[in-house]
Structure formats: C-alpha cells, structure tokens
Amino acid sequence: MLKKMSEYKYHSGIRLRIYPSHQQKRIIKKNAETARFIYNEMIACSKEIAAFGKLSIYIQGITERIQVLRERIKSVTSLKAHFLWMDDVDLDANMIANAKKNYAHAWKCYRCSETKNPPAFHRRTYALSYQTNPHYNRQRVSEATLTNGSAGFRDTSHVYVPKLGRIRCKGSRKILVHIFSMHSVRIGTMTVSRDACGGYFLSMQLASDEPFVTSLPKTGSxxxxxxxxxxxxxxxxxxxxxxPVYIQRTKRRVTRAQRILSRKARGCRRQHIPLRRGVRYQAQRRLVARLKQKIKRQxxxxxxxxxxxxxxxxxxxxxxxxxxxxxxxxxxxxxxxxxxxxxxxxxxxxxxxxxxxxxxxxxxxxxxxxxxxxxxxxxxxxxxxxxxxxxxxxxxxxxxxxxxxxxxxxxxxxxxxxxxx
Structure with missing residues (x-):
C-alpha cells in the first residue's frame, strides 16, 4: 500500500540542473508568474478583509464582499471563476494548490511566532519558481519509486515534469547512482526554479524507509x-x-561590477530605454548576478x-x-x-x-x-x-x-x- 511522505522514516532532497527548451521555458515562466499572482491575490484579499474588520458599523454590501473574499481564498473554483485566464492548458493544477498551501503556511508561521511580520506580497524579480507534485496510481502501483509516478526520473539523465514533459537534467552522479540503487524512494514536492543568472533547476523532496547515508563511526567525543x-x-x-579569505576577493569584484552596472543604468535612462530591453545593461546585470551567486556558493x-x-x-x-x-x-x-x-x-x-x-x-x-x-x-x-x-x-x-x-x-x-x- 502506498504511504504518505510523512510516514516514511528517512527524508532527504536533491537539486538538479535542468536544460529546458524554449517552449518549456515559456511554460515555466507562465506557471511561476501565476503562482506569484495567486499568492499575492490571497494576501490582498486577507488585507481587505482585515480593513473591513476595523469598521464598527454593519453594512450589508461590506458583509457580502467579505464573504466573496473568503470564498475566493478557500476555493480554487471561485478563484478560477473570477480570473478566466487561469483556465489555460499550460497551467499546472498542482501549482495552484501549492500556491494556496504556501499562503496558509505563511500565516501559520506568523501565528506561531516563527516570523515577526505578517505575510507580504511577493515582488517581481528575475528569479522564478513554482511547485508541483507527482501522483501515483494506487491501482497500478503498489510501491512508489523514482520512475513510476506521473512525474520523476525517466533515467539518470532525464526527468519528467507535468506540463513540461521530458527534460534533460544533470546532477551529482554519485548521489543519483546511490538513490537509484535504493529499494524504494518516493518523490514529494518538486520545485522548478530559474535563478537571476538564467539557469534552471529542479529540486525534489525524497522519502524512503532506507537511510540515504551510511552511519558514521562513534567517537565518544x-x-x-x-x-x-x-x-x-x-x-x-x-x-x-x-x-574564508577568497570570499572577500569575490566581493571586490562585485563592487567593481556594480559600479559599471550603475553607469549602464544611467545610460539607459538618458536614452529612455527600459532596463529590461537594454542589451548592455542586461549583460552586465547577469555578470553581477553570477558573481553574487558565486559568493553564495562559496x-x-x-x-x-x-x-x-x-x-x-x-x-x-x-x-x-x-x-x-x-x-x-x-x-x-x-x-x-x-x-x-x-x-x-x-x-x-x-x-x-x-x-x-x-x-x-x-x-x-x-x-x-x-x-x-x-x-x-x-x-x-x-x-x-x-x-x-x-x-x-x-x-x-x-x-x-x-x-x-x-x-x-x-x-x-x-x-x-x-x-x-
């Protein structure tokens, strides 16, 4: 019988570099921006409900509006009925469910005092991400593995993601060989992301009843x-x-690159060119993003x-x-x-x-x-x-x-x- 992720004894994760086609990149961008829109829409609804709650008088129209907003937060069907463009065939249904789940989790963390500020809007950046999930057919599959779900590996060099299809991937060969040699590994939430440098990645939650690493010898110290x-x-x-000293050297390179980026931004403004369309500005921005990413990895x-x-x-x-x-x-x-x-x-x-x-x-x-x-x-x-x-x-x-x-x-x-x- 198939088990839930929480029922497994050991949990781990893996991050892969993926190489999508132009069509797949377009679908990734559409799903990521839709996930951000859904999250922000729910934040806006909750803020409007909170503002109405401060009123001390009863108005029938406000009561009806609060009911509509609460229904929009709770029901995906109500959200789709209000925004008809969300019926696009390229949008993943699991993406919508995970966006709602992230909204609920953000409020849970705030109420449990894990975060000091209430959930805020997600601003638009050059980085994109959204989450999806694989599904296992309980009638056909008796035990979940890396390859028998609706999403997962097809071999050690290719993964299958809903709405995206088959994508070439690259990761640690040692880790991939190890998890493929395990008896049963279930895939949980999958996160498709693009960083500010333009690289695409796929992160997977893994669960198994076998340990993912070998135990270390006891030292007693x-x-x-x-x-x-x-x-x-x-x-x-x-x-x-x-x-580490080498991080300081990379920081000096970032400082010089950011000065050049500022000059290119001023040049775009003088010529009335939007920054997103400035070729030289975008090339320098990607260089700065790569250097900052290098500092993070170091x-x-x-x-x-x-x-x-x-x-x-x-x-x-x-x-x-x-x-x-x-x-x-x-x-x-x-x-x-x-x-x-x-x-x-x-x-x-x-x-x-x-x-x-x-x-x-x-x-x-x-x-x-x-x-x-x-x-x-x-x-x-x-x-x-x-x-x-x-x-x-x-x-x-x-x-x-x-x-x-x-x-x-x-x-x-x-x-x-x-x-x-």
Whole structure:
C-alpha cells in the first residue's frame, strides 16, 4: 500500500540542473508568474478583509464582499471563476494548490511566532519558481519509486515534469547512482526554479524507509563551539577556524561590477530605454548576478565543510542559541553578522546531526563570555568584558583565559549539563 511522505522514516532532497527548451521555458515562466499572482491575490484579499474588520458599523454590501473574499481564498473554483485566464492548458493544477498551501503556511508561521511580520506580497524579480507534485496510481502501483509516478526520473539523465514533459537534467552522479540503487524512494514536492543568472533547476523532496547515508563511526567525543566575529568559531579544544579569505576577493569584484552596472543604468535612462530591453545593461546585470551567486556558493560550501568536519569528528556538538534579531541591533556589527552566516551554519549542523544520528544541542549563551570555565566565577557588572578584550584573568582562581575558548568551554559544560538531566 502506498504511504504518505510523512510516514516514511528517512527524508532527504536533491537539486538538479535542468536544460529546458524554449517552449518549456515559456511554460515555466507562465506557471511561476501565476503562482506569484495567486499568492499575492490571497494576501490582498486577507488585507481587505482585515480593513473591513476595523469598521464598527454593519453594512450589508461590506458583509457580502467579505464573504466573496473568503470564498475566493478557500476555493480554487471561485478563484478560477473570477480570473478566466487561469483556465489555460499550460497551467499546472498542482501549482495552484501549492500556491494556496504556501499562503496558509505563511500565516501559520506568523501565528506561531516563527516570523515577526505578517505575510507580504511577493515582488517581481528575475528569479522564478513554482511547485508541483507527482501522483501515483494506487491501482497500478503498489510501491512508489523514482520512475513510476506521473512525474520523476525517466533515467539518470532525464526527468519528467507535468506540463513540461521530458527534460534533460544533470546532477551529482554519485548521489543519483546511490538513490537509484535504493529499494524504494518516493518523490514529494518538486520545485522548478530559474535563478537571476538564467539557469534552471529542479529540486525534489525524497522519502524512503532506507537511510540515504551510511552511519558514521562513534567517537565518544563532545565539543562546544563559540561563534564570534574575530574568527568564524573557536571550539573548546582551542581550535580556531577563520573566515574564508577568497570570499572577500569575490566581493571586490562585485563592487567593481556594480559600479559599471550603475553607469549602464544611467545610460539607459538618458536614452529612455527600459532596463529590461537594454542589451548592455542586461549583460552586465547577469555578470553581477553570477558573481553574487558565486559568493553564495562559496559561503555555503565553507559552511557545509565546517559543519561536516564537526559531525565526522565529534559525537556531541554544543552551540549557543543565537538571537540574530537582537544581535543586529549593534549597528557597527550588523553587516558582519549577516555575512558570517551563523544561522545557516547552525541549521546545517542541526539537520546533519539528525541525518548522521549525532547529538546537537543549543544552549542559552547568557554569561558564557563573562564566566570563568575553571571555577564558575561571573564577572560583576562594572568589570564586564568589552568586545576589544580578547584575554582576561579570573579574579577568583587567577587563571588566564582566551575569551573565545573560555566561552566555548562554558557552552560545552552547559550543554552536557542539559543532556545529563
């Protein structure tokens, strides 16, 4: 019997580069813009309902209008009846359902305080994306695989997507061979996207009862890490990992390329040429987008490598629970905090620990810098360390501490105490 995605034991994902034809690119653009329109239309309906709710008088016309708006949000049929162009044969029905699902999920995250601001409109950009799903015939298919659904792989070099048809794809050969060798793998949500550089990608959610990776040998070691701005992090063993230098070189290239882009934009305005039709402007814009994408990939590769190094060598990793929204209030450090990628690094550690069955703990970072890891003495208010203080001596036990290593040791002690409860 076919199982749902949530009923499988292991979950993973894969991202492929796809090479659609001109006709397929046109359909991708149409579906992506329709998904954005549906999401924005529902946001507009909810804003209008909220505005009507502030009125303190009863008006029959307003009551009827609110009922129409609520029906439009709930029912796809009502939405299609209002916008007749949505009956286009190139539009994927699963795309419409996923746009509604994303709208509901955005409000759920806001109500659960996962996001601070209510859902807002999606603006039009050079990047496009929409979501679809494969379907499995329960009468013909007893077990879901990568190839027997309405969407999925046809072989290791081609995928089939609803409304798009067969598309040539390219991905990690090692990963593709591994998932094809597994007994049963079900495909969940599929995301078709185009980045600002013009490259097309397909992301798939995968689920299986077999593990997607082999388990790592047990090491029995535990380590605490302190994230800071002077270097990327320092662990409780005294190992220091610095920020990558090569990202700064790419940033300088982006700065020069953006100056040229600004000059080309001014030239288009002087000649009264729309930016989307300016050939030289668009060529330079794609160059800037490629350089920014390179910075993103360099940073992600660095974070993946560092997270995997910790997961391989240590069985228990303890980190601090950072509140980025409070840290960025330090105006001098806002840019450095954003560029460090701490939140992404902690997310990588969390999902990799689950994947390789390691222990990852987040602890409250309060007083981890101001506390002596040897005797537990906490500096009083008048003697607190400043950002420029890199070393200090404990007034109680007279041990000289490195600021970051001492914080990492305190984080480790607090994490082990949490696990022992």
């Amino acid at each position: 535990a380590i605490g890490i302190d994230l800071n701005l002077k270097n990327f992090y320092m662990d409780s063993n005294g190992r220091c990992v610095n920020h 940073r992600q590769d660095f974070l993946h490598v560092q997270a995997m190094d910790l997961i391989k060598n240590h069985e228990t990793i303890v980190a601090e629970q950072l509140d980025i929204s409070r840290l960025i209030q330090l105006r001098r450090c806002t840019k450095a905090i954003y560029e460090a990628g701490w939140r992404t690094f902690l997310d990588f550690l969390e999902y990799k620990a689950k994947r390789y069955r390691r222990i990852f703990v987040k602890v409250n970072p309060a007083y981890t810098t101001q506390r002596c890891s040897a005797c537990g003495y906490i500096l009083p208010t008048g003697q607190r360390l400043q950002l420029s203080d890199r070393q200090w001596q404990c007034p109680s036990c007279h041990v000289i501490h490195d600021r970051d290593r001492n914080a990492a040791c305190n984080i480790l002690q607090r994490g082990l105490a949490t696990l022992s409860k």
